[in-house]
Amino acid sequence: MREVFVTKKNRLVLELLSLALACAPLVIPTTASAIPAFSRQHKTECSTCHTIYPELNEFGDAFLKNGYVYPRAHAAGKTAKVERQGQERTEGLWLSGLPEQLPISFTATMDAAYNNDAADSLDLSTRSLRLHAGGAFREKAGFFATYNLYAQGAQSGTSQTPGNVQPNINELFFVLRQALDTPVTLRVGRFEPKTSLWKKSNRVILVPSYASTTYNLGAGSSQFSLDTPQDALEANGFLTKRVYVAAGVVDRNGQDNKDGYGHISVKIGGTDFMGNEPEVDLEHDSVWDFLSLTLGGFGYAGRDANITLSGVAQNPNDFYRAGGEFDLLYKRFHLKGSGVFGRDKNPAFSATPVVELLTHAYAFEGEYMFGVPVNMIALLRYEYQENAQGGTRRYIPAISYTPIQNTKLSLEYIYTDGPAAIDRITLGSLAFSF
Numbered sequence: 171m172r173e174v175f176v177t178k179k180n181r182l183v184l185e186l187l188s189l190a191l192a193c194a195p196l197v198i199p200t201t202a203s204a205i206p207a208f209s210r211q212h213k214t215e216c217s218t219c220h221t222i223y224p225e226l227n228e229f230g231d232a233f234l235k236n237g238y239v240y241p242r243a244h245a246a247g248k249t250a251k252v253e254r255q256g257q258e259r260t261e262g263l264w265l266s267g268l269p270e271q272l273p274i275s276f277t278a279t280m281d282a283a284y285n286n287d288a289a290d291s292l293d294l295s296t297r298s299l300r301l302h303a304g305g306a307f308r309e310k311a312g313f314f315a316t317y318n319l320y321a322q323g324a325q326s327g328t329s330q331t332p333g334n335v336q337p338n339i340n341e342l343f344f345v346l347r348q349a350l351d352t353p354v355t356l357r358v359g360r361f362e363p364k365t366s367l368w369k370k371s372n373r374v375i376l377v378p379s380y381a382s383t384t385y386n387l388g389a390g391s392s393q394f395s396l397d398t399p400q401d402a403l404e405a406n407g408f409l410t411k412r413v414y415v416a417a418g419v420v421d422r423n424g425q426d427n428k429d430g431y432g433h434i435s436v437k438i439g440g441t442d443f444m445g446n447e448p449e450v451d452l453e454h455d456s457v458w459d460f461l462s463l464t465l466g467g468f469g470y471a472g473r474d475a476n477i478t479l480s481g482v483a484q485n486p487n488d489f490y491r492a493g494g495e496f497d498l499l500y501k502r503f504h505l506k507g508s509g510v511f512g513r514d515k516n517p518a519f520s521a522t523p524v525v526e527l528l529t530h531a532y533a534f535e536g537e538y539m540f541g542v543p544v545n546m547i548a549l550l551r552y553e554y555q556e557n558a559q560g561g562t563r564r565y566i567p568a569i570s571y572t573p574i575q576n577t578k579l580s581l582e583y584i585y586t587d588g589p590a591a592i593d594r595i596t597l598g599s600l601a602f603s604f
Contacts, residue, residue: 180315205275205302206576206603212240216575221504221539222547223578223603225374228462228499232445234369235406236354237312237345238304240445264470273305276319279601286594297322300340302603312345313362341399357404357418362397364406364416364433365468366508367495369396374547374570375384375582377597380533381555382508382565385525388557391517392487393473396510400429411442420472424483429472437464440499464497478518487516504537517558531555546571560589577602 209216216223226234238484282294298321304314319560343359362369366383373379383396395478404418413436419430440462441447449460471490475483493510509532516523533553540546551566568582578601586593 199594205273205277205304207271207273207275207302207304208238210271210583211269211273211305220575222374222570222572223575224371224376225547226368226372226479228441229445232441232443235408235443236445237306237347238314239306239309239312239347269305269307271329273303275302275603276300277302277601277603279599281597281599284596287592303600308348310347312347313343314345315342316340336461346399353407354405354447355407357406358402360399360401361404362399363402363418363420363431363470364404365396365431365470365491365493366433367435367464367497368506374537374549375566375568375580377562377599378566378584380508380535381562382495382510382531382533385510385529385531385555385557387514387517387529388559390559391527392474392476392489392514392519394472394489396491396493398468408443411444411446412437414443417446422474424475425473425486426482427473429470431468431470433466433468435464435466437462439463451481460501462499466495466497468493485519485521487514487519489514489517501541502541504539505534506535506537508533527558529556544571545573545575562586576604 206216208219209346212218219226221227225580262429277298277300279298281296283296285291285293294540299319301319304312304317306312318337318340320337339360341359341361343357343361346356346358347358348354366380368380370376370379372418378384379397386393386395400420401422402418402420404416406414406416408414410575413434415435416433418431420431422429435443439442439448439458453518469490469492472485473486473488475486477484489512491510491512493508495508496506498505510530512529512531514527514529517527531554533551535549535551537547537549540548547570549566549568549570551564551568553564553566556560565585566582568580570578570580572578578599580597580599580601582597584593584595584597586595
């Protein structure tokens with residue numbers, strides 16, 4: 171590596187260059203709900219389902235809710251397959267339920283961070299590679315999986331080689347669509363329970379995630395967060411084209427009872443949950459031709475513990491989380507809001523609980539998409555979270571740019587005002603999927 175000699179004059183230049191770099195300390199490999207395998211399978215652009223990936227647009231959200239099946243593709247049947255592959259081979263694969271292509275994709279990230287308040291202010295050591303698989307079998311069932319192949323973390327002081335996260339499964343679940351010819355879809359396996367309107371991966375910027383769904387109670391206390399993948403069984407479905415509900419049970423190791431959760435969302439205007447676009451009166455403009463509003467509510471009740479005796483949880487903490495959200499889209503402007511309240515009866519897992527803990531968190535994010543040919547989103551987020559250590563506020567401006575649809579460059583600044591100190595971190599990231 172070349173040596174860099176820093177003078178008073180070029181020190182400022184070096185710091186400005188560092189601001190354009192991205193994040194190691196805060197980056198955790200994240201999942202993706204829609205992957206290039208879907209684009210190859212359906213022979214369509216990434217922009218069919220995404221604004222800037224991995225954030226989903228209205229059709230992408232409908233694709234997810236419909237078990238990775240094109241919402242209006244039911245009538246296509248086996249005759250809609252690509253003719254050049256041969257009718258006999260295509261029909262055989264269709265009858266067996268096998269996808270015509272292996273539905274596998276990869277996501278790679280290269281990140282760095284510049285921390286104004288750290289002794290080692292510049293960190294270039296974070297990168298990751300993830301495997302994704304997902305698809306549908308004859309529109310009757312679907313599956314999704316993410317596997318962490320490699321993740322390189324921050325420098326560990328004396329060591330010149332950053333520590334690596336062990337390979338592991340993040341999500342692996344099976345979807346049975348319209349089970350037993352009912353409107354109910356079943357999902358079983360390890361996945362993020364359907365509480366929030368948005369999955370953890372459904373963001374323009376993935377680090378940090380929304381405080382309202384990712385917060386926990388801090389060191390020495392319960393580490394539960396709403397967006398953590400769980401071993402669960404979930405039933406979901408559409409009450410109408412614009413009302414979606416989900417409910418599930420979560421199995422925790424060592425517990426003699428199950429967690430439970432529920433979700434309901436209602437959409438006004440725009441594309442409905444089944445992918446049907448609204449009718450537009452070309453002669454008379456209406457605000458609803460461009461406006462959509464989704465309202466969501468959820469609750470989660472459960473128990474966790476940090477001490478086990480013969481595989482049985484001890485000193486449990488009974489808790490609940492309840493929240494409400496909105497998602498407003500008007501032309502190129504997107505506004506999101508999320509708020510959560512929580513109660514923990516024994517947050518520190520004490521043998522003799524003293525006092526319960528009440529918490530809350532909320533986040534608001536405004537986005538503006540510049541569109542073709544720029545393909546850029548600018549956003550501003552404000553969030554607040556409260557845990558056992560006190561309240562934390564974050565102010566996050568960011569931009570995200572896609573030179574091509576499967577490649578994204580992001581730059582963000584995170585100003586954190588917490589109980590212990592103020593942190594100022596500039597993050598930059600290069601991510602691409604294939």
